[in-house]
Amino acid sequence: MNAKISILNLTGKERKLLKKIYKKGIGRVSYRAQIILLSTSATVSYTRNQIAVQCFCCRKTVYNTVCKYKENGIWGIFDLQRPGRPCLISANCSQEIQTTIQTSKPSKLGKHYFHSNWTLKIIRDYLVKSFSIFISQRTISRWLHSNGWSYHRSKKEQFPIQPLLDTEQRDVLRLLRNLNEHQEVL
Structure with a gap:
């Protein structure tokens, strides 16, 4: 159990690379490089x-x-990719949501939505009502990005009041001339 450890065939390049990893590596990788260097x-x-x-x-x-x-050689000291948390939106649900977003507007889906464009809040609300999936807006934005969607925040702009064009002025004057003050309210 307490036998000496020997790693055969450690070349000069491998030793230099292990020293570099030991000095500049982060966390467990540096730690493992130190173990290999001590054992060789x-x-x-x-x-x-x-x-x-x-x-x-x-x-x-x-x-x-x-x-x-x-x-595994030098790759043996690096961490393998870990699986992580499972995706909250399944593949079937993802496909259905994508087709819904592409083909229809939120105002067409029911009386709950009055907007003509999709927003992260509306998508989240739609997921809760249709699929009972509770996720954050940040998760939705990452999901959109991973599926090739791009989006930007909507802007609320108020355009400055501009004078009426000549044709619009003529139309307003014509309406005012034809207005019957006793029967119509302006």
Whole structure:
């Protein structure tokens, strides 16, 4: 159990690369590079216990790191991509939502929506009412971006009052001349 560890065939390039990773790497990757460098030291041969004491870890961590390095080479010290949280919007639901957004406007979907354009709030409300999916607006924006959609915030603008054109002025004057003050309200 307390046997000396040796990794065969460690080239000079690999050693330089491991030193660079140890110095500039972040977190566990740097930590694992240090374990490999200690286990392949040419001047002193360390046991698993000695490396564990020096790196403030357990023997099993040293053993697992060395085994991963033997199996996968330099890539063995890097973390694999982790699966993460499952997607809140399923593939079937995602396809249906995309077709709904593409083909119809919110005002056409029912009496709850008065807007003519989709917003993140309206999409969230639609997901809650139609699919019982409760997610944040930020999650919706990430979902839109991952599906190739682009959007921008709507702007509320008030245009400055401009004078009427000549044709509009003539129309207003004509209406005022034809107005019967006793029967119509202006």
